Amino acid sequence: MTRTADGGGQLLAISDLHISHADNRALVERMAPESDDDWLLVAGDVAETVADIRWCLKTLASRFRKVLWAPGNHELWTHPSDPVTLRGVDRYEHLVELCRDLGITTPEDPYPLWDGPDGPVAVAPLFLLYDYSFLPAGCATADEGLAYAHSTGVLCNDENLLHPDPYPSRGAWCRARVAETERRLAELPDGLPVVLVNHYPLHRHPTDVLWYPEFAMWCGTRLTADWHRRFRVAAMVYGHLHIPRTTYHEGVRFEEVSVGYPREWRQRRSPPGKPRRIL
Numbered sequence: 001m002t003r004t005a006d007g008g009g010q011l012l013a014i015s016d017l018h019i020s021h022a023d024n025r026a027l028v029e030r031m032a033p034e035s036d037d038d039w040l041l042v043a044g045d046v047a048e049t050v051a052d053i054r055w056c057l058k059t060l061a062s063r064f065r066k067v068l069w070a071p072g073n074h075e076l077w078t079h080p081s082d083p084v085t086l087r088g089v090d091r092y093e094h095l096v097e098l099c100r101d102l103g104i105t106t107p108e109d110p111y112p113l114w115d116g117p118d119g120p121v122a123v124a125p126l127f128l129l130y131d132y133s134f135l136p137a138g139c140a141t142a143d144e145g146l147a148y149a150h151s152t153g154v155l156c157n158d159e160n161l162l163h164p165d166p167y168p169s170r171g172a173w174c175r176a177r178v179a180e181t182e183r184r185l186a187e188l189p190d191g192l193p194v195v196l197v198n199h200y201p202l203h204r205h206p207t208d209v210l211w212y213p214e215f216a217m218w219c220g221t222r223l224t225a226d227w228h229r230r231f232r233v234a235a236m237v238y239g240h241l242h243i244p245r246t247t248y249h250e251g252v253r254f255e256e257v258s259v260g261y262p263r264e265w266r267q268r269r270s271p272p273g274k275p276r277r278i279l
Contacts, residue, residue: 009037009065009116011123012275015072015199015239016045016258019056023262027273028056033064037116040064040275041123043239043257044072044199049082054098061102066112068105070125071095072199072240073218077161088165088173092127107181111188114195118279121234122188126181126198128224129174134204134216142171142217149214156218178223185231193234195278201238202227205249206256210241228252235278244268244276 012033019025033040046056046069053075061067075095078087086094096106105112107127114121132142139145149155158170167173188194196202200220207216219240228236228249235253242260246253257276259265265272 009033009035009039010277011039011041011114011116011118011121011195011279012064013041013043013197013237013255013257013278014259014273014275015043015237015256016242016260017042017047017056018045018074018259018261019047019052020049021262024259024273025056027259028059031060031063031273031275037065039066039068039114039116039123041125041195041197041237041257041278042067042069043197043237044070045074045239045258046072048074048077048079050084050094050098051082053095054102057099057104058102061104066105067103068112068123068125068197069099070107070197070199071127073156073158073162077157078163079161087163088167090165111184111194114279116279118234120192121279122192122194124185124194124196126196128177128181128198128200128202128221129170130200130218131171131174131221131223132217133222134207134219136214136217145214145217149217152212152214154212154214156215158218174221175223178221182227185227188231191232193232195235195237196227196231196233197237199238199240201241201254201256202236203249203254206238206241206243206247206254209243228254237278244270 111124135145164170164173202224239258242258
């Protein structure tokens with residue numbers, strides 16, 4: 001664990017910047033901290049191409065004292081518009097090295113310690129994926145759930161663009177990531193609170209409001225359903241659903257910090273592109 005003694009500032013978070021949309025890119029161009037000590041947590045879905053991901057994260061790293069990144073599914077896509085054709089683990093590792101070159105903390109790095117207001121708190125960016133275990137009602141297996149989703153026409157683009165290589169499936173990659181992350185979190189000092197930052201919620205309850213409930217299969221894993229109790233979680237930060245809000249589950253705060261697409265944020269009353277204060 002690395003320590004950064006701040007004494008001030010805020011721990012801020014945002015996700016789903018989707019800067020391939022010009023209006024969203026403009027939001028990033030205007031984004032700035034409120035103080036020199038502010039940290040920014042970026043919970044995935046920055047963009048689909050490596051060039052756009054680099055531009056966005058470099059821009060943010062030049063403004064905030066510290067930036068932490070957890071990948072979303074869009075960063076992991078091998079998109080036809082991206083000249084970088086890496087797949088699966090190779091693509092993820094390429095993005096980790098990109099972040100390290102920019103001084104950005106990734107899920108592969110020691111968890112930094114926030115020593116500002118409400119600290120000390122460990123801040124853990126995570127990469128966990130999903131395993132289709134958030135099943136639709138009446139479905140007992142992932143195969144049944146996927147067949148039902150096919151019948152409704154509600155499918156995630158991951159099925160064509162997010163490759164698990166060299167794992168045999170996205171579910172297998174997810175299970176490996178969960179096991180390794182669980183081990184690292186268990187090594188945190190006893191009694192130290194932690195902010196968990198993942199693209200997907202670590203519990204299913206935020207997906208209960210989805211217009212298309214079958215999409216929950218691409219939104220997390222039941223393997224993390226008790227992490228908010230097992231670890232001393234000060235807040236669980238996530239994105240992906242494009243439904244920014246605060247919920248509480250068993251006394252633990254869950255913060256969805258998505259920006260989403262312009263057609264979505266234009267309908268909200270709050271100003272777009274403003275990071276959420278976590279601590």
